[in-house]
Amino acid sequence: GEEQRHIIGSRLWLQGPVADFELDGMYQWGNFGPGRISAWAVVVNAGVTRHAWRPAPRIGARVAAMSGDRDPADSTLGTFSPLFADPTYGGSTARLGPSNSVSVVPNLRLQLSPMVSLNAEWGLYWRQSVHDGVYSALGGVMRTGRFSVARFVGSQPALWLDWQINRHATVTFCYTHFFAGRFLKETPPGDDIDFVYLQLRYRF
Numbered sequence: 001g002e003e004q005r006h007i008i009g010s011r012l013w014l015q016g017p018v019a020d021f022e023l024d025g026m027y028q029w030g031n032f033g034p035g036r037i038s039a040w041a042v043v044v045n046a047g048v049t050r051h052a053w054r055p056a057p058r059i060g061a062r063v064a065a066m067s068g069d070r071d072p073a074d075s076t077l078g079t080f081s082p083l084f085a086d087p088t089y090g091g092s093t094a095r096l097g098p099s100n101s102v103s104v105v106p107n108l109r110l111q112l113s114p115m116v117s118l119n120a121e122w123g124l125y126w127r128q129s130v131h132d133g134v135y136s137a138l139g140g141v142m143r144t145g146r147f148s149v150a151r152f153v154g155s156q157p158a159l160w161l162d163w164q165i166n167r168h169a170t171v172t173f174c175y176t177h178f179f180a181g182r183f184l185k186e187t188p189p190g191d192d193i194d195f196v197y198l199q200l201r202y203r204f
Contacts, residue, residue, distance in 0.1 A: 001033025005081060021046045028080060035075035041066040056111040061104065068100025068129030079132055087137040091123055091156045093178050093195045099135035102126045115164045125153040127183060134183065148186035155179045172199045
């Protein structure tokens with residue numbers, strides 16, 4: 001059906017010498033075919049950096065919740081649409097998108113030198129509504145929610161190293177592994193994924 005979607009949001013942030021905090025909230029409304037749209041999203045990203053320690057560790061976490069549809073049979077569409085999504089919401093594998101999702105991602109950053117940083121995280125992902133499916137990073141339905149009532153989608157540890165060679169060139173190496181959760185295993189294929197990449201960025 002024809003879709004007309006509006007979004008309103010607000011951002012609150014704090015950047016202190018030790019702690020940083022960011023809160024984003026969004027609400028969507030509009031029409032989809034003969035029905036209406038009512039969806040929401042909340043994202044919290046916070047951390048603490050100990051600059052006096054070496055290698056200046058930052059310990060933090062990102063917690064996000066994006067609404068899913070509660071009842072496929074009613075006239076209200078409750079699935080949050082990211083519109084222009086960051087494909088790395090679900091980690092480097094870009095397997096999961098920010099619709100019908102709850103995620104908790106503890107993370108650690110170490111500044112090994114002025115030019116080299118090491119980052120580690122472990123993301124945990126659930127469905128916000130068990131009546132809705134799992135969506136890809138591009139917003140399409142990746143798995144229907146009709147054949148499983150499981151909420152846990154999977155977890156994903158990742159480790160990446162950034163080396164800023166100079167003001168123009170940066171090298172990034174990343175390794176991540178996605179552990180398929182109960183929902184993916186009950187709606188096969190439910191295989192784990194290994195992902196490795198080496199990237200060179202040059203900025204003029």
